[in-house]
Amino acid sequence: MTGWLLRYDGWDPSAEALRESLCALGNGRFATRAAAPENRAGNGSYPGTYAAGVFDRLPDVVDGHRLENESIVNLPDWQSLTFRIDDGAWLDLSALAVTGYVQELDLRRGVLTRRFVVEDQQGRRTGVAQRRLVSMADPCLAALDLTVEAENWSGTLTVRSALDGRVTNDGVARYRGLDGRHLVDLRPVVDGDVLGLDARTVQSGVVVSLAARHRVLVDGRPATAGTETATEPGCAAVDLVLAVDPGRPVTVEKIAALCTSRDRGIGEPGEAARDEIARAGSFADVLARHELAWDHLWTRCDVRITGPVRATLVLRLHVFHLLQSVSPHSVDLDVGIPARGLHGEAYRGHVFWDEVFVLPFLNLRLPEVARAMLLYRWRRLPQARASARAVGRRGAMFPWQSGSTGREETQTMHLNPRSQRWLPDNSHLQRHIGLAVAYNNTWRYYEATGDVDFLSEYGAELILSVAAFWGDLASYDPVGDRFDICGVMGPDEYHDALPGADSPGLDDNAYTNVMAAWTLTRALECLDVLLPGRRHELLDLLDIRRADLEHWQHVSRKLRLCWADGVLLQFRGYDQLEEFDWAGYRERYGDISRLDRILEAEGRSPNDYKLSKQADVLMLFQLLTSDELYAVLDRLGYPHDRHTIPRSVAYYLERTSHGSTLSKVVHAWVLARGDRRRAWNWFLEALESDVADVQGGTTGEGIHLGAMAGTLDLLQRGFTGLETREEVLGFDPFLPDALGSVRFRLRYRRHSEVEVTIDHDTLTVGGSSTGSTVLPVRVRDKHFRLDPRGSLAIPLRRRRGD
Incomplete structure (x- = not known):
């Protein structure tokens, strides 16, 4: 292997499906295995060619139930x-x-x-x-x-x-x-x-x-x-x-x-x-x-590192497949970001929340492509509003799985390959997809690009519509003087109800409630960015009154979070669940990444145990900086100290089976500031998710685009501490010892080309010679101004390690 060449020696029919996915070719408009x-x-062997946005819906009967599935078409x-x-x-x-x-x-x-x-x-x-x-x-x-x-x-x-x-x-x-x-x-x-x-x-x-x-x-x-x-x-x-x-x-x-x-x-x-x-x-x-x-x-788009040759190659492979799935050719297609790329038929080509991991890379390199992906969501606002009305709510409720129209495409039943039983699928209750639309798909894009026109014409409508849904969904408990959000699922996916519950759904999922509070706050802030005329137009269009805005203020300060021994609980009642026998199940089954299937085949349920398929509470520490998270906790009136995040991180690290390729990306991210060695090891494992097909055959059905993009984002933002807020390009580097340096180019607001090189001793930022404005740069707690025709070489004080 070299830094640019993925090579396979020898014909191996058993490896064809994997190679067909990893060597697929595409251009953002269509791809061929x-x-x-x-x-x-x-x-x-499985020849497959898929065009972005070309879906078709067919009916089936399963166990006496008539189902309709919309699929990307081969x-x-x-x-x-x-x-x-x-x-x-x-x-x-x-x-x-x-x-x-x-x-x-x-x-x-x-x-x-x-x-x-x-x-x-x-x-x-x-x-x-x-x-x-x-x-x-x-x-x-x-x-x-x-x-x-x-x-x-x-x-x-x-x-x-x-x-x-x-x-x-x-x-x-x-x-x-x-x-x-x-x-x-x-x-x-x-x-x-x-x-x-x-x-x-x-x-x-x-x-x-x-x-x-x-x-x-x-x-x-x-x-x-x-x-x-x-x-x-x-x-x-x-x-x-x-x-x-x-x-x-x-x-x-x-x-x-x-x-x-x-x-x-x-x-x-x-x-x-x-x-x-x-x-x-x-x-x-x-x-x-x-x-x-x-x-x-x-x-x-290249990301260059001084480190293991294999890591360099796989990182470039991830960039390659991201650009083959979503490229400048995608801009005029009215398509979203498919979770498995255009590389196969897994997940039926649907759009989930993987854009949370993909868009940070695009925002800073191909913002016009990121903008087009946001418009895919904006064009489906009418359907999201209709979905909210169908459950008796205001605002917009985006689907967990989306295809051509924006209606909910999540299956109502799924097959457990272990038991060969078709089971009810409640994952449509992952309403937090709307929070992702507001968070990364809109506000973070605006922060990175300064695209006020987009925010005014499209983005603000998205954020306000999502905020209206969560403001309406929250129910007030006068005894506790708190708002609750009930009947949802978090990112974990293993838990869809409390043990013995008559109906699916969980109450006060921590990830959902924190991000709802964050979204409601951003919606109010968003209104301050708009010109008065446009602000009034939007409020009239969306039927949002002063009383609604006051209600959002109240909800954003009073949403309930549940705690036990200083740990942020995944949902209300989580502390009453049983501890799981991790060692026993590893000894019995070896690979226990899909504990849900193992337990169901045994006639049991993951709802009974303190375990997770993937990061749930920990997703908060990936999406929000510590300052942002603590600001939400302060707004909600919950005390915290410098151990609040590490304590919760340690708790959930030991209770996750990593049944999703996204999980190791998030775990590497949350460890990046406190345990660089473990973070680097998780990062290397995340890199291998598709190349080594660690889930045993799933890569042959299509690459995992979110995990691929997540490794890139971890490298460009997690290890470098890159932030794009308040018109300042910020850095707080903390590279793992095994990572000698990282170098990349980005576009930030009006600055079309900024080159960044970071090693353990120096951060160098260079501007474009064609630039016309000075770029404010913050490195840790120091502020600098980058002349567009020059560069800055900033010495880095060695931080205390692990």
């Missing part, structure tokens, strides 16, 4: 390309002797290569090389080339290229009993060596069109091949036939375009796709533009 182009789905396979010698079998590595197999993903260039030699039963040896890309420059284009070189034989080579619409959503084992046939009206067309395929999604009616053209080269020079139509129902295919001699490589280039009826600026999608390939140029032309686009992105 790195399945071998000669394979259809099966035997560990689109026709554009990369299908194989060959055979004479009249032999088509390429099948499982039937051949394979040597020298290498698969390499070049992160800097965004190119996947595959090289190997095969030998058939007749002793014919053939060298094979392939290159693939999904263009970051031309958002509708993808390209693939195949080079075949006969080593010891002469004969006829037939290369079959296809646009294969005979695909279904079948990439997640637990969904396979459900209907995955989302494409109808498949219309293949072959015109010489030009292929076309049109399809339509069943319920959403999205028209999807692909087109592909080919160029053949022999010894690097254009050549003419014989063409034969090989179309089957649902599949447009052409055979390119050539005579081959030893030592004379034959290359087939395939340029493909994907257009849909959701695209802007096009007419009929099929015609648009044909136009795209007509003007694309050669593979070399597409590649050159693509490489240039990636070069520009890396200039803005």
Whole structure:
């Protein structure tokens, strides 16, 4: 491994699903898994292409219950390309002797290569090389080339290229009993060596069109091949036939375009796709533009560290997949941030709260992309308001899982693979998703960018609508003189009710109540930022009166938090639960990350125990600085001291099973200031979540975008203490010993390019020579002013370590 090259040696069918996710290629508009182009789905391989925002809804019946699931759609396979010698079998590595197999993903260039030699039963040896890309420059284009070189034989080579619409959503084992046939009206067309395929999604009616053209080269020079139509129902295919001699490589280039009826600026999608390939140029032309686009992105987004080479590589892999899922090409698509990227069908392509981990990176590098992700939420405010009204509340209630429309897409039942039982799913009660929309998706964006226009036109409406919901949901207890928030779930997800409760939901979840108090306070502060005219317009539009604002003030100072022995309790009644036998279950089961499934298969429930799937209370210490958290506690009237946070951190660290890839990111974050060695170890474990597939097969269903982005955010903000508040760029570095230095560029408010380098002795901040304003910088408790044409080198006083 190098800092830019993810390499796999040897063909391993059992590892194909993992490699297909980790080596997937995309551009923020669509992405394609790195399945071998000669394979259809099966035997560990799963070709998949997914376009951002292309969903479809199908009904199913499970245990007598009619369900509807909206899923991101597996689109026709554009990369299908194989060959055979004479009249032999088509390429099948499982039937051949394979040597020298290498698969390499070049992160800097965004190119996947595959090289190997095969030998058939007749002793014919053939060298094979392939290159693939999904263009970051031309958002509708993808390209693939195949080079075949006969080593010891002469004969006829037939290369079959296809646009294969005979695909279904079948990439997640637990969904396979459900209907995955989302494409109808498949219309293949072959015109010489030009292929076309049109399809339509069943319920959403999205028209999807692909087109592909080919160029053949022999010894690097254009050549003419014989063409034969090989179309089957649902599949447009052409055979390119050539005579081959030893030592004379034959290359087939395939340029493909994907257009849909959701695209802007096009007419009929099929015609648009044909136009795209007509003007694309050669593979070399597409590649050159693509490489240039990636070069520009890396200039803005690379994070360089002095540390382990593997950590450098995996960090770049995380940047790479973040930008393939959400990029400048996503801006005009009206899409959110899918939890599993565009890399597979896990979670059905839905949008959860992973943007809490993704947007901090985008805010400081690609703010226009972050802004577009916020608009995805803003456009779904009408649906969020309707959802709030449906439960008798004001304001906006955002769904835990969101797809195309903003309605709640969370399943009402889920399958436990251990027990094979379908169980009620109450995770729609994670109402805290709205708090994430207000917090990171709006206010933190405003702090980082200073985009007052966005706040005025869109952001304030989001924050106020969310605040109105929480202000209305809080119920007053006159005996305790406190407000309660009841019937919700926290981020933990293992607990959805108290033991023996008749109905789902928990009361006074600490994370929810603290963030609700924070949101209500920010909503009031937000009104002060707006011009008077716009403030009055919004208050009238949202029917928010003076009495409502006074109520928000009251709630934000009186929400209940529950405590025991100085520890902030996860929810009311948590202290009455049983302690869990961690050692016994580890001895019995080994991997206990999914204790919910283990306990349910035993006929028990995690509701009975003091345990968590992932960080819950600890999420507060990741989202809020200690000063911000203590300010909320002060506002709520709860006493605290310097041990309040460490005490709660220590308590929950020992009671978490890490059933989510996000959990280790948060644990590393909360330890970053007090135990750097443990924080670094958690950070390294978080880095490995997808690359090592630590959850045993889940990465093959799609990468975990929140965890990937979370490691980047931990590096850029957690270890550096970077803050963007009050128009000051603040730092409080506390690097782990194993991290020699970190270097990155960012955009902060009016400062388009700020370069930051931090090691254990010095923090250096450099401005852009084109800047025009002085940048206020705070390093720990000292304040500086950065001239846009200069730089600051600030010595760092060694802090007391662990």
